[in-house]
Amino acid sequence: xxxxxxxxxxAIEGDKSAxxxxxxxxxxxxxxxxxxxxxxxxDAEDVAQEVFLxxxxxxxxxxxxxxFSTWLYRITYNTACNYVRKKKIKMTTLKDDIRYEDEFDIExxxxxxxxxxxxxxxxxxxxxxxxxxxxxxLSYKEIAGVLDCSIGTVESRISRAREKLKVxxxxxxxxxxxx
Amino acid sequence: MxxxxxxxxSSFIDGELGGEKAVFLKEHLKECAACKEEIEVLKSIxxxxxxxxxxxVRGDFTETVIASLPERRANFREKLDxxxxxxxxxxxxxxxxxxxxxxxxxxxxxxxxVTPNFITLEEVLLSNHFTLEEEIVLTDARLSDEIALELxxx
Ligand SMILES: [Zn+2]
Numbered sequence: 001x002x003x004x005x006x007x008x009x010x011a012i013e014g015d016k017s018a019x020x021x022x023x024x025x026x027x028x029x030x031x032x033x034x035x036x037x038x039x040x041x042x043d044a045e046d047v048a049q050e051v052f053l054x055x056x057x058x059x060x061x062x063x064x065x066x067x068f069s070t071w072l073y074r075i076t077y078n079t080a081c082n083y084v085r086k087k088k089i090k091m092t093t094l095k096d097d098i099r100y101e102d103e104f105d106i107e108x109x110x111x112x113x114x115x116x117x118x119x120x121x122x123x124x125x126x127x128x129x130x131x132x133x134x135x136x137x138l139s140y141k142e143i144a145g146v147l148d149c150s151i152g153t154v155e156s157r158i159s160r161a162r163e164k165l166k167v168x169x170x171x172x173x174x175x176x177x178x179x
Numbered sequence: 180m181x182x183x184x185x186x187x188x189s190s191f192i193d194g195e196l197g198g199e200k201a202v203f204l205k206e207h208l209k210e211c212a213a214c215k216e217e218i219e220v221l222k223s224i225x226x227x228x229x230x231x232x233x234x235x236v237r238g239d240f241t242e243t244v245i246a247s248l249p250e251r252r253a254n255f256r257e258k259l260d261x262x263x264x265x266x267x268x269x270x271x272x273x274x275x276x277x278x279x280x281x282x283x284x285x286x287x288x289x290x291x292x293v294t295p296n297f298i299t300l301e302e303v304l305l306s307n308h309f310t311l312e313e314e315i316v317l318t319d320a321r322l323s324d325e326i327a328l329e330l331x332x333x
Contacts, residue, residue: 028236045240053244140195155190158193
């Protein structure tokens with residue numbers, strides 16, 4: 001984290017290459033999270049770009065005792081929410097959009113599609129906690145930090161989100177195959 | 180499921196349930212089929228998420244971000260320099276104006292304070308610092324007839 005702080009301080013003074021190092025370090029996480037919220041790859045990069053721009057402009061407001069990634073996630077969440085509301089992005093088919101690291105078999109893609117479609121049906125409050133928990137692997141404490149709420153709230157939202165998913169995914173669960 | 184353990188089970192499969200509560204739940208699971216099933220279902224849902232593939236962020240992403248950054252911050256140093264080079268010297272040029280005015284004001288006030296008021300001869304006589312003659316000369320005092328007579332006698 002010391003390294004982050006140094007880079008942040010240099011970036012505040014206008015050192016763009018220092019900020020570039022921070023972007024390199026966190027772009028995977030941020031584009032990933034933006035992707036979960038916006039639903040497609042093109043929008044995800046637009047959102048992520050906006051996130052880093054906002055971060056740059058507000059670097060001086062970053063409290064150094066906090067985790068930089070938590071702070072970025074928070075900006076990502078707010079930016080993505082606005083973006084989604086503004087553009088009213090509809091669920092797009094991910095097949096043409098996503099870039100795979102490796103080739104995934106059709107079966108796995110189908111599972112992904114099913115879960116993704118179900119996730120899209122959740123209210124944003126419930127969707128966001130699952131995104132941070134399941135895709136970004138944040139702890140409850142970290143999620144509470146990102147969303148600026150209590151751990152109890154995170155706990156209850158995740159539980160409610162899963163309850164809803166359970167209903168939405170019931171047909172698949174009942175078929176006996178583990179999704 | 181009627182146990183009311185839903186929330187606890189959700190936390191449990193995330194590994195977020197505190198030690199004591201986890202022990203308690205594990206004990207409960209030994210005798211509750213419904214909760215056991217709930218755990219299996221939630222685990223199944225949870226595992227579906229990890230199927231999401233990773234993807235590569237566009238290679239020129241960082242460059243694009245950097246290109247989008249405004250010059251505002253980078254200019255901070257330049258702005259500081261501009262203040263040092265342009266505004267401060269101007270300030271120095273303008274310093275004499277208020278300085279002269281201030282000096283004049285101070286001088287005026289001081290002069291007024293120092294300017295002696297005419298003292299009466301009685302005060303002179305009471306002070307005893309100077310001889311009567313000296314005081315009269317110093318203060319350009321107007322002499323009353325009595326004093327003039329006294330001096331004349333001396
Ligand atoms: Zn039970």
